[in-house]
Amino acid sequence: xxxxxxxxxxxxxxxxxxxxxxxxxxxxxxxxxxxxxxxxxxxxxxxxxxxxxxxxxxxxxxxxxxxxxxxxxxxxxxxxxxxxxxxxxxxxxxxxxxxxxxxxxxxxxxxxxxxxxxxxxxxxxxxxxx
Amino acid sequence: xxxxxxxxxxxxxxxxxxxxxxxxxxxxxxxxxxxxxxxxxxxxxxxxxxxxxxxxxxxxxxxxxxxxxxxxxxxxxxxxxxxxxxxxxxxxxxxxxxxxxxxxxxxxxxxxxxxxxxxxxxxxxxxxxxxxxxxxxxxxxxxxxxxxxxxxxxxxxxxxxxxxxxxxxxxxxxxxxxxxxxx
Numbered sequence: 604x605x606x607x608x609x610x611x612x613x614x615x616x617x618x619x620x621x622x623x624x625x626x627x628x629x630x631x632x633x634x635x636x637x638x639x640x641x642x643x644x645x646x647x648x649x650x651x652x653x654x655x656x657x658x659x660x661x662x663x664x665x666x667x668x669x670x671x672x673x674x675x676x677x678x679x680x681x682x683x684x685x686x687x688x689x690x691x692x693x694x695x696x697x698x699x700x701x702x703x704x705x706x707x708x709x710x711x712x713x714x715x716x717x718x719x720x721x722x723x724x725x726x727x728x729x730x731x732x733x
Numbered sequence: 734x735x736x737x738x739x740x741x742x743x744x745x746x747x748x749x750x751x752x753x754x755x756x757x758x759x760x761x762x763x764x765x766x767x768x769x770x771x772x773x774x775x776x777x778x779x780x781x782x783x784x785x786x787x788x789x790x791x792x793x794x795x796x797x798x799x800x801x802x803x804x805x806x807x808x809x810x811x812x813x814x815x816x817x818x819x820x821x822x823x824x825x826x827x828x829x830x831x832x833x834x835x836x837x838x839x840x841x842x843x844x845x846x847x848x849x850x851x852x853x854x855x856x857x858x859x860x861x862x863x864x865x866x867x868x869x870x871x872x873x874x875x876x877x878x879x880x881x882x883x884x885x886x887x888x889x890x891x892x893x894x895x896x897x898x899x900x901x902x903x904x905x906x907x908x909x910x911x912x913x914x915x916x
Contacts, residue, residue: 646874646896653878667878674895675888710883 623684624677630697631673635666635726658732665708665730672703747861751845752852756832759793761840769793769840770828772898777907779825781818785810794834801829 632638637655639648652670653663676699683689691699705722708730717729754762754769762769765776765783776783783789787809788796799806803826814822844852846860874896880889894900906912 649874649896664878664881668884671884671888671892675891678891678895678900707883 624681626693627673627677627680627696627700630693631669631700634697634701634723635669656727662730662732665726665732668707669700669704669726672700672707676700676703753843753845755841755843756793757835757838757840759797759834759840761842762793764791764793764796765789770832773907775825777903779821782821782825785812785814785818787811793832797832797834801826 635656637657639651639655649667649670653666654660656666658666676696680691680696683691701723702719704726705719708722708726721729749768750772752768754767756762756769759769765786766774766789768774771778788799788807791799791807796807801807808822844850844856847853847856850856874892879893879896891900898905903912
């Protein structure tokens with residue numbers, strides 16, 4: 604039996620591909636300079652995103668943190684738009700993602716010291732990964 | 734008690750949640766009302782569009798033949814759409830871009846609990862009486878990736894719910910019988 608329809612979860616379209624929030628992911632990709640193929644499931648996307656920078660598995664967790672930050676910011680923004688009719692600009696959303704991931708990383712690597720500005724410029728460099 | 738709606742039984746609307754139509758030529762599935770594209774019918778995702786549509790009872794094949802691209806005949810409305818409704822329509826069409834219909838073959842209804850055998854009263858009875866109506870989980874992310882010390886717990890919980898499609902979105906609340914139609 605052939606599968607006539609690509610059974611794509613609508614959540615994915617909402618979170619990753621739609622006009623509203625696809626752009627946020629696009630900006631994050633631009634910031635990091637890495638790209639992923641269109642995923643079939645959210646979990647796929649999460650895993651792909653982790654390896655997309657080409658780092659060994661042990662360092663994927665860094666990319667996952669950014670994935671968490673991005674989806675968290677999108678969820679909050681979605682709720683703001685839906686329930687509070689408040690809308691942040693895309694630039695602001697990207698800034699929030701950078702801030703969140705920065706603070707989470709600082710918590711992990713207390714010893715390493717880098718400024719938020721450096722983090723925005725090149726997070727890989729901050730972690731000594733590139 | 735209406736067992737078809739699963740009232741009073743474990744797991745809510747067990748029957749519609751476990752039945753899917755597998756699309757081939759789209760002649761059996763109702764475009765707006767059946768769960769042919771996702772776990773949620775399009776009428777729930779786009780209640781406003783559904784409300785305004787003149788073609789509520791058309792099948793997927795009929796809608797496709799009329800044309801669901803921009804300006805297609807499939808989109809007949811009771812009145813002109815407002816700008817924000819047009820945006821909804823753009824989103825809806827974006828979803829439809831992923832649909833490929835086959836020329837041959839008919840749509841088939843599937844019983845997700847037992848795709849090979851299909852629906853049988855015996856099987857359904859066993860599932861209902863065993864009291865554990867566990868939903869088929871999506872492939873999951875390993876725990877050490879999800880639960881981590883340096884990210885706030887609420888973010889981990891959010892991601893956990895997201896991966897399992899457990900976020901309290903309108904569509905999910907509808908699926909689980911918390912809200913009805915347009916709340």
